[in-house]
Amino acid sequence: MGRLDDRVIIVTGGAAGIGRAFADGFVREGASVVLADINGEQAERSAEEIRQAGGQALGLTVDVSDQAQTETMVAETLSRFGKVTGLVNNAAIAIRVRHTRAPLEEIPLDEFDRMLAVNLKGVFLCSRAVLPHMKEQGYGKIINMSSGTFFNGRENLVHYVASKGGVIAFTRVLAREAGPSGIRVNSIAPGLTASETEEHSLEEFAVRIPNRAIKRIEVPEDLVGAGIFFMSAESDFISGQTLAVDGGVVVH
Amino acid sequence: MGKLDERVIIVTGGAQGIGRAFSMRFAEEGARVVIADINGPAAEKTAAEIGEAGGEAIAVPTDVSDHESTEAMAQAVLEKWGRIDGLVNNAAVFQRPQITRGTVEEITAEEWDRVMAVNVRGPFLCCRAVLPHMKARGYGKIVNISSGTFFSGRSSTQYVASKGAVVGMTRTLSREVGDFNITVNSIAPGSTASDPERDESNYQGRVPDRSIKRVERPEDLAGAGVFLMSSDSDFMTGQTMIVDGGAALN
Ligand SMILES: NC(=O)c1ccc[n+]([C@@H]2O[C@H](COP(=O)([O-])OP(=O)(O)OC[C@H]3O[C@@H](n4cnc5c(N)ncnc54)[C@H](O)[C@@H]3O)[C@@H](O)[C@H]2O)c1
Ligand SMILES: NC(=O)c1ccc[n+]([C@@H]2O[C@H](COP(=O)([O-])OP(=O)(O)OC[C@H]3O[C@@H](n4cnc5c(N)ncnc54)[C@H](O)[C@@H]3O)[C@@H](O)[C@H]2O)c1
Numbered sequence: 414m415g416r417l418d419d420r421v422i423i424v425t426g427g428a429a430g431i432g433r434a435f436a437d438g439f440v441r442e443g444a445s446v447v448l449a450d451i452n453g454e455q456a457e458r459s460a461e462e463i464r465q466a467g468g469q470a471l472g473l474t475v476d477v478s479d480q481a482q483t484e485t486m487v488a489e490t491l492s493r494f495g496k497v498t499g500l501v502n503n504a505a506i507a508i509r510v511r512h513t514r515a516p517l518e519e520i521p522l523d524e525f526d527r528m529l530a531v532n533l534k535g536v537f538l539c540s541r542a543v544l545p546h547m548k549e550q551g552y553g554k555i556i557n558m559s560s561g562t563f564f565n566g567r568e569n570l571v572h573y574v575a576s577k578g579g580v581i582a583f584t585r586v587l588a589r590e591a592g593p594s595g596i597r598v599n600s601i602a603p604g605l606t607a608s609e610t611e612e613h614s615l616e617e618f619a620v621r622i623p624n625r626a627i628k629r630i631e632v633p634e635d636l637v638g639a640g641i642f643f644m645s646a647e648s649d650f651i652s653g654q655t656l657a658v659d660g661g662v663v664v665h
Numbered sequence: 666m667g668k669l670d671e672r673v674i675i676v677t678g679g680a681q682g683i684g685r686a687f688s689m690r691f692a693e694e695g696a697r698v699v700i701a702d703i704n705g706p707a708a709e710k711t712a713a714e715i716g717e718a719g720g721e722a723i724a725v726p727t728d729v730s731d732h733e734s735t736e737a738m739a740q741a742v743l744e745k746w747g748r749i750d751g752l753v754n755n756a757a758v759f760q761r762p763q764i765t766r767g768t769v770e771e772i773t774a775e776e777w778d779r780v781m782a783v784n785v786r787g788p789f790l791c792c793r794a795v796l797p798h799m800k801a802r803g804y805g806k807i808v809n810i811s812s813g814t815f816f817s818g819r820s821s822t823q824y825v826a827s828k829g830a831v832v833g834m835t836r837t838l839s840r841e842v843g844d845f846n847i848t849v850n851s852i853a854p855g856s857t858a859s860d861p862e863r864d865e866s867n868y869q870g871r872v873p874d875r876s877i878k879r880v881e882r883p884e885d886l887a888g889a890g891v892f893l894m895s896s897d898s899d900f901m902t903g904q905t906m907i908v909d910g911g912a913a914l915n
Contacts, residue, residue, distance in 0.1 A: 638897025
């Protein structure tokens with residue numbers, strides 16, 4: 414008996430990295446998962462691996478910044494699994510999608526726009542797409558992925574950090590708006606996490622270790638327990654909150 | 666298979682109210698529970714109920730504000746089970762006995778001292794009593810119960826100040842003991858119907874502020890307690906989790 418038995422959970426950006434770790438954890442707890450990723454091939458490969466291991470998974474090609482695609486994502490989830498219990502807004506321009514790391518004046522305008530379109534408007538669009546169904550169902554669980562960089566004000570990353578601050582504001586408003594319909598909305602703020610180790614070296618992810626209470630590299634699996642908690646009935650009286658899971662860098 | 670199998674967890678103030686809900690749920694998840702409460706008979710009663718339900722629990726009458734009492738409590742647990750995995754600092758004075766709900770001028774200095782002795786010195790002493798063992802083992806889970814009133818400021822000063830101190834202690838201690846794989850987090854409940862003698866209608870006042878518009882019950886906090894006592898939260902430390910139906914947003 415798992416803690417997520419009979420739940421259907423969409424994980425955007427679920428093809429790889431933290432999203433993939435969430436998907437694996439959710440499946441272990443009995444959920445069916447939809448991996449919705451702009452990298453559709455990788456999403457399908459990951460879904461196939463989960464099915465091979467005996468889990469229920471669907472891989473979809475979705476750009477979360479495109480309204481029509483987010484609506485198709487929900488329609489396909491409903492036609493395959495009949496319902497949506499949870500949504501993890503995890504897709505982002507973060508590690509795998511390259512972006513400029515530089516002072517504000519050097520951030521290209523189109524890159525700023527794209528960052529906000531994926532990391533913030535994507536959260537808005539995916540939430541918008543699942544809400545009618547969740548409201549009708551009278552129950553739903555949404556996690557929005559923010560970032561420890563919002564608390565730290567990490568320099569040379571203003572477009573990313575602004576998008577992640579927006580995610581927390583969004584979480585709070587939607588929690589109040591959708592609470593009466595039985596929908597819980599929370600946010601997780603990871604620390605720097607080694608979610609990709611082929612193009613990025615482990616040393617890159619080690620730089621934050623000295624700031625932590627627990628002094629080691631953060632890996633995607635470190636976030637899975639919090640993800641399961643927020644997707645399960647265990648957290649049904651929690652909404653509008655942001656949980657920093659970063660080995661104790663920020664104390665929130 | 667439970668989420669807390671084998672774990673030995675001390676719940677201070679575990680005899681009644683929220684502490685009792687934690688104790689019952691931890692036992693259901695396979696933990697061996699220590700009910701450390703100043704009210705010995707009530708602690709015995711809760712431990713017996715857990716036993717009848719097939720769980721494992723002992724009552725250790727403890728005054729958390731008393732240094733010797735907390736040391737004796739940790740010693741008794743180690744003698745009984747040989748380990749301490751978790752500590753929930755839940756005991757507090759607040760409604761048993763009822764503290765003054767009033768302005769600063771209405772709160773006596775003696776009451777201030779008593780509230781601080783139980784609500785702040787209590788968690789400090791209990792941490793002090795279990796830390797040598799947790800450090801030696803290289804693992805531990807500590808949860809301090811704060812309050813949503815720390816965020817809203819809606820209660821009397823002696824109580825809210827004590828609950829702010831708990832958050833401060835959580836943050837500092839988390840940094841001190843991270844190297845020993847000990848996590849220290851805090852839960853801030855909203856106004857909770859924890860007194861069975863008071864009807865739920867007495868707890869309606871905070872409902873309109875919430876995202877989830879109903880009365881909060883002790884059981885609503887149990888899931889967060891299980892999460893923070895389990896290995897699922899091993900990379901989370903120093904944090905305060907508000908469990909109040911989405912009233913204060915942190
Ligand atoms: N890794 C970290 O250090 C870290 C730290 C804090 C927060 N986060 C957040 O956690 C989440 C996951 O991070 P990660 O490290 O796994 O990132 P990642 O870059 O490894 O993976 C992100 C996934 O999202 C997908 N994606 C990107 N743009 C998309 C779009 N427009 N539509 C659909 N899918 C898209 C990518 O293809 C990829 O599979 C992100 O929201 C990120 O901001 C990560
Ligand atoms: N009920 C609420 O509305 C609410 C809201 C926010 C926070 N809290 C916090 O949650 C915790 C539990 O609250 P509750 O509502 O269950 O309270 P409660 O009064 O029902 O229970 C507190 C328990 O602590 C015990 N206790 C008191 N002094 C003690 C001492 N010196 N040593 C050992 N045990 C002692 C009591 O005997 C009792 O069993 C407290 O820390 C409280 O501040 C409660």
